[in-house]
Amino acid sequence: MRLIVFTDLDGTLLDHQTYDARPARPMLDRLAGLGVPVILASSKTAAEIAVWQPALGLTRWPAIVENGAALAEGTFDDGAYRRIRTALAEIGAPFRGFGDMDTADVAALTGLTPEDAARARIRAHSEPGLWQGTEAALPAFLDALRSRGITARRGGRFLTLSFGGTKAGRMAELATRLKADSTIALGDAPNDAEMLAAADWAVIVRNDHGPGVAALPDEARVIRTVASGPAGWREGMAAVLDRLGIGETDG
Numbered sequence: 001m002r003l004i005v006f007t008d009l010d011g012t013l014l015d016h017q018t019y020d021a022r023p024a025r026p027m028l029d030r031l032a033g034l035g036v037p038v039i040l041a042s043s044k045t046a047a048e049i050a051v052w053q054p055a056l057g058l059t060r061w062p063a064i065v066e067n068g069a070a071l072a073e074g075t076f077d078d079g080a081y082r083r084i085r086t087a088l089a090e091i092g093a094p095f096r097g098f099g100d101m102d103t104a105d106v107a108a109l110t111g112l113t114p115e116d117a118a119r120a121r122i123r124a125h126s127e128p129g130l131w132q133g134t135e136a137a138l139p140a141f142l143d144a145l146r147s148r149g150i151t152a153r154r155g156g157r158f159l160t161l162s163f164g165g166t167k168a169g170r171m172a173e174l175a176t177r178l179k180a181d182s183t184i185a186l187g188d189a190p191n192d193a194e195m196l197a198a199a200d201w202a203v204i205v206r207n208d209h210g211p212g213v214a215a216l217p218d219e220a221r222v223i224r225t226v227a228s229g230p231a232g233w234r235e236g237m238a239a240v241l242d243r244l245g246i247g248e249t250d251g
Contacts, residue, residue, distance in 0.1 A: 003244070004180040005031060006064070006171045006195060007233070008187040009042040009052065010157075012205045015229040017111060021056060024230035027237045028056060034246070037061045039174060041167045041185075041195060043128060043160055046072040047119040062174060067153055067160045067191055068167035069125035071174075078124040080163050085127065087148045088161075093141045097129030097161070110157065125165070128158035153191045157210075160191070168194035184240050186233055187213065196222070201243070203236030205229065 007013050014021050021028075031038055040049055040056075041064035049063045049072050063072045069080070085099050098106055098121050107117035109130075131138055142152055145161060153160050167187075175183050185192070185199035188207040196202035197216045204213045206228040216222050223239045225232035241247075 001244075002179055002181040003034075003036050004175060004178055004183050005036055005038045005237070006041045006167070006174075006183060006185045006199065007038060008167075008189070008192050008195075008205075009040055009044060011188040011207055011209065011229060012186050012192075013040075013056070013230055013233050016207070016209050019111070021230050024233045027234040028058075030241075030248070031237070032057065037178060039063060039171075041068070041171065041187075041192075043067040043126075043158075043191065045120060045122055046070075046076070046124065047122040048116065051116070051119065064167055064170040064174070066124070066126040067128075067162065068170050068195075069162040069165040071170060076124055080125045081123045081127065083163070084150060084161050087145065087150055088127070090148075091141065091144045093137070093144070094131070094133040095129050095141065095159070096132055097127040098123060099127060100129070126160050126162035128160040131159050154189075154211075166194050167192065168198040171195050171198060182244075184237070186236060188228075188232075189213065201240045203233070203240060205232040205236060 013024055038058050039061050044065060046065050049065050053059045065072045088095060103114055103117045106120055107114050112120060145152055149163055150161050151164055183199040184201045185195045186203040186205060187196050188205040189210055193213050202216060202222045204222060204224045206225050208228055223236050225236045227235050
């Protein structure tokens with residue numbers, strides 16, 4: 001069986017506050033021993049992913065970046081990002097994106113180091129930010145974005161704007177390219193829901209810092225973890241492998 005794992009980073013494989021992945025390391029090592037690709041699917045930029053892939057030992061595989069807006073394929077073109085920023089200026093709504101912040105602002109909001117926050121501001125396809133208007137005014141803002149071809153997705157911290165592309169769509173693309181027989185997706189936030197719903201097996205990692213993930217169409221193939229962050233990631237992956245009959249000594 002050709003099994004492929006697709007995983008969110010923040011709040012899932014990485015701790016929400018510390019960005020520590022150490023509790024997941026034994027499972028990452030186990031998957032590596034089984035020859036199972038682990039593909040990062042994140043709202044992070046290609047510049048950020050380029051740091052995390054080697055840190056996690058995942059450089060052999062492509063990555064889904066900017067919330068599914070693109071794959072990290074070694075090229076950089078920020079035309080889509082500049083068009084989003086132009087549209088925001090035209091709309092003039094109280095949305096504060098990364099383009100309105102400096103590195104210190106992004107670091108303070110995310111808990112990233114200044115170096116990592118600077119990488120998070122190197123954007124090509126999407127704009128995360130904070131809606132600072134009233135809830136009553138939000139639908140009009142979203143309508144104005146849609147009229148310009150821009151979609152908005154809610155993540156663990158931010159509302160992220162892009163011209164389309166989803167984690168689920170990129171997962172399907174890579175599953176076909178890598179000839180997957182079965183897919184596992186792991187996530188913790190609403191922006192992971194489509195990817196989780198599209199996978200053969202879904203692990204919803206406990207999230208005590210956000211709204212979490214609502215019920216999926218087929219909860220029989222869904223595992224919701226007791227632990228959060230990377231400990232929950234390891235817990236959920238172990239449960240899926242057990243259901244698939246893959247023991248500790250396999251591989």
